[in-house]
Amino acid sequence: MPRGKANVQFTGGFLDGQTSEQVESRALFEELYQATGSWYRQPEPGDKVEIIEGGNLDENWIGYLVHKYKKCGKNDSGYIMYTFVKELLVERCTAITKSGKQCSKTKFKNLEYCETHKNKK
Numbered sequence: 001m002p003r004g005k006a007n008v009q010f011t012g013g014f015l016d017g018q019t020s021e022q023v024e025s026r027a028l029f030e031e032l033y034q035a036t037g038s039w040y041r042q043p044e045p046g047d048k049v050e051i052i053e054g055g056n057l058d059e060n061w062i063g064y065l066v067h068k069y070k071k072c073g074k075n076d077s078g079y080i081m082y083t084f085v086k087e088l089l090v091e092r093c094t095a096i097t098k099s100g101k102q103c104s105k106t107k108f109k110n111l112e113y114c115e116t117h118k119n120k121k
């Protein structure tokens, strides 16, 4: 194993049973958040929300699902283990930018807006 790298194994959630080889050790935080690939879009306010599996977020995205994992030691093979904790919905900032488009950042904590727009009225 090269210096500063480690192997990782996930348990539970959408990554259940998957491994990652030679991950940068400094990227292995106590908690990891992995986007599941499932996301939501709504073309216009009031339209039915569509659930999309895979692909990239388009200009009408309103949120995406993330799985939270917690580091929990090493297994017998020396792999660093991450266990699924919970599923979270990351939602899009609802502010409208100067160009007239919806901000593409994610909401800040429990607010309607992102870090940039959090003081907006």
Ligand SMILES: [Zn+2]
Pocket (backbone or CB within 6 Å): 093, 094, 095, 103, 104, 105, 113, 114, 115, 116, 117
């Ligand atoms: Zn924003």
